[in-house]
Amino acid sequence: MIQEKSSVSLSGVFLALLRRDLLLAFRRRTELLFPVIFLLVVVSLFPLGIGPGPQLLARIAPGVIWIAALLATVISLDGLFRSDFEDGTLEQFVISGHPLTLISLAKICAHWLVAGLPIVLLCPLLALWMNLPVESLGVLMLTLALGTPVLSLIGSIGVGLTISLKRGGQLLSLLVFPLYVPILIIATAAVMAASDGLPYTQFLGLLTAGLITSVTLAPFAAAAALKISLS
Amino acid sequence: MTTETATQNKPRKNALVMFIHKMGSPPWFYNFSGKLVPWLWAIFCSLAAWALYLGLVKAPADYLQGESFRIMYIHVPSAWMSMMIYTSMAIMGFIALVWRIRIVEVLAMCSAPVGAAFTLVALASGSLWGRPTWGTYWVWDARLTSELVLLFLYLGVIGLYNAIDEPRKAARAACLLAIVGAVNLPIIHYSVKWWNTLHQGSSISVTGGSNIDPSMLWPLLIMAIAVKFYYGANLLTRARVRLLEQDKRKAWVRQVIGEKKS
Numbered sequence: 001m002i003q004e005k006s007s008v009s010l011s012g013v014f015l016a017l018l019r020r021d022l023l024l025a026f027r028r029r030t031e032l033l034f035p036v037i038f039l040l041v042v043v044s045l046f047p048l049g050i051g052p053g054p055q056l057l058a059r060i061a062p063g064v065i066w067i068a069a070l071l072a073t074v075i076s077l078d079g080l081f082r083s084d085f086e087d088g089t090l091e092q093f094v095i096s097g098h099p100l101t102l103i104s105l106a107k108i109c110a111h112w113l114v115a116g117l118p119i120v121l122l123c124p125l126l127a128l129w130m131n132l133p134v135e136s137l138g139v140l141m142l143t144l145a146l147g148t149p150v151l152s153l154i155g156s157i158g159v160g161l162t163i164s165l166k167r168g169g170q171l172l173s174l175l176v177f178p179l180y181v182p183i184l185i186i187a188t189a190a191v192m193a194a195s196d197g198l199p200y201t202q203f204l205g206l207l208t209a210g211l212i213t214s215v216t217l218a219p220f221a222a223a224a225a226l227k228i229s230l231s
Numbered sequence: 232m233t234t235e236t237a238t239q240n241k242p243r244k245n246a247l248v249m250f251i252h253k254m255g256s257p258p259w260f261y262n263f264s265g266k267l268v269p270w271l272w273a274i275f276c277s278l279a280a281w282a283l284y285l286g287l288v289k290a291p292a293d294y295l296q297g298e299s300f301r302i303m304y305i306h307v308p309s310a311w312m313s314m315m316i317y318t319s320m321a322i323m324g325f326i327a328l329v330w331r332i333r334i335v336e337v338l339a340m341c342s343a344p345v346g347a348a349f350t351l352v353a354l355a356s357g358s359l360w361g362r363p364t365w366g367t368y369w370v371w372d373a374r375l376t377s378e379l380v381l382l383f384l385y386l387g388v389i390g391l392y393n394a395i396d397e398p399r400k401a402a403r404a405a406c407l408l409a410i411v412g413a414v415n416l417p418i419i420h421y422s423v424k425w426w427n428t429l430h431q432g433s434s435i436s437v438t439g440g441s442n443i444d445p446s447m448l449w450p451l452l453i454m455a456i457a458v459k460f461y462y463g464a465n466l467l468t469r470a471r472v473r474l475l476e477q478d479k480r481k482a483w484v485r486q487v488i489g490e491k492k493s
Contacts, residue, residue: 157411161404165394174390175408178383179415182422189426210418221411224328228403 013098014106021110024083035076036118042068043126054131061130062140062191063184068126069119069148070180076115077155077176078169080107081226085163094230100223108156108219116148132195139194139204143187146207153218154179160225183210255332257474258483264467271464278457286450293447299363304450306356308458309349310374313381314416316346316462320388321413324406334470336402337477339409340392341469345462347385354378373427377420384412398477 008016025032046064047057084090084107093103123144127137158175162168190203253259286304293300323339326332357375358368369375388405395401478484 157408161391161408162394164400168394171387171390171394174383175387178380178387178419179411181380182415182418185422185426217414221407225404225407228400228407231400231403 008098010099010102014102017103017106018110021107022113025110025114031079032114035072035115036122038075039068039072039119039122039126042071043129047129057131058133058195061127061132062136062188062195064130065123065126065132065140066143066147066184066188069144070151070177070184072119073115073148073151073155074173074176076111077152077159077172080111080152080156080159081163082159085229090163090226091230094227100226101219104156104160104222104226105215105219108152108222111156112149112152116152119148120144132191136191136194139200140191142204143190143207146204146211147183147187150183150207150210150214151180153214153222156222157218157225160222160229162229163226164229183207186210255334257334257478258487260334261471261474261483261487264471268464268467268471271460271467275457275460275464278453278460282450282453282457286447286454290447290450291444296364299360300447302356302360304454306353306360307451308455309353309356310378311455312458312462313346313350313353313378315459316342316349317381317384317409317413317416320346321409324409327406328403328410333399334474336399336406337470337473338466339406340402341466341473342462343385343388343392343405343409345465345469347382347389349458350378350382350385354382371427373424376427377423380419380423381416384416388412 043064046060050056050060081090084093094100120141123141124137127140132140155172155176158172158179159168161175162172165171186203186206190200190207193200193203254263282304287301290301292298320339320342323335323342327336327339354375357378361370361372361375362368388409391408392401392405395404475484475487
């Protein structure tokens with residue numbers, strides 16, 4: 001067991017876990033679709049609730065799409081460690097001797113590929129529904145591409161803390177939404193600036209800074225949270 | 232009684248180190264804080280009464296805001312405390328996670344309701360103050376918005392602590408959340424501030440008048456000190472009760488309760 005551990009490199013562990021999680025996700029394809037369908041339904045409710053006025057919709061489009069993305073991420077987050085926690089795999093990870101931070105990072109990456117990337121790819125359709133100008137669509141996609149990984153990363157801390165609770169999902173939203181405030185503000189500001197023809201690169205810079213900070217810090221916090229939950 | 236024997240046994244240790252060491256023991260902490268708590272409450276009451284007398288009776292009415300500015304004596308100290316308590320909770324959370332001292336876990340967790348209460352008071356008094364000055368109860372002002380997010384962070388910590396059954400595990404999880412929140416808090420604060428200037432042409436500044444008269448400033452400063460004592464008193468009172476509750480099957484608690492009864 002110990003010999004086997006030393007023969008596997010860190011990147012090997014990372015890739016093996018990533019492959020495993022993606023494989024598991026693609027074997028349950030309908031579950032994979034739930035957050036995506038949820039996103040579509042939430043965004044389609046806004047024109048129904050507010051009215052189909054193209055001007056108004058274009059104005060609120062960045063906020064609506066981003067808030068829908070936040071909700072869809074939180075809905076999908078619960079599955080990040082849930083099945084591994086319930087069948088004991090997570091405990092095996094902890095005693096495997098590999099750094100739990102790396103394991104968390106691999107699982108977060110898999111989560112983003114499964115739950116975050118579809119949001120980025122779907123956003124042209126959402127932008128079309130919300131009558132967003134075509135010029136700002138590219139910026140919206142960029143903010144989502146930079147921002148949704150941060151949502152997965154910060155969310156993983158919340159999931160780690162609530163994993164041992166039976167109904168962690170309800171508490172999870174209370175824990176992570178306040179932490180999502182800066183991302184929401186910066187991302188929507190970027191899209192609005194682009195719609196108004198103002199410079200927006202500084203916002204993308206801030207989002208990138210947020211991504212780098214959370215990639216370096218969040219996995220450690222998530223690993224610490226998991227250790228507390230498993231103790 | 233326990234203090235004397237402890238100091239006699241280990242005379243070579245530094246007195247301060249010994250003091251900190253002994254504070255980690257629940258019975259010792261209980262006895263020591265029991266002596267401290269009445270003083271803290273007394274100092275708070277006298278300082279607060281003095282500050283309120285100066286602020287509500289002695290200080291002249293503001294030439295712009297009239298009498299309504301007196302809400303400041305409640306609002307501003309509560310807002311300061313709401314942030315200070317979060318910081319102290321996160322620092323205690325860090326100490327609790329690194330050195331696993333149970334007393335500090337209890338203290339960090341008992342800080343959360345006090346801080347949440349101060350945040351709520353700051354929000355409520357701020358919105359009451361907003362009515363005469365801004366003409367509305369709620370404005371998405373940068374300070375009010377960050378206070379609101381702070382309240383959500385407090386509620387998250389309290390919610391997580393109450394959701395997990397095992398007290399020590401709950402405290403450790405909530406401490407970690409408090410630390411994560413503390414790392415995010417400056418980012419949230421500045422992003423909200425900057426969001427506000429982005430969306431509102433002219434931000435309304437309440438405390439903008441920097442040359443405040445000493446007769447108005449002194450009550451505020453005294454009140455700010457008084458609420459620190461309130462925090463100390465409330466925190467220790469809460470922590471004592473929490474310790475009794477957690478250790479209810481242990482001998483020292485039976486002894487304490489027995490003393491009270493006899």
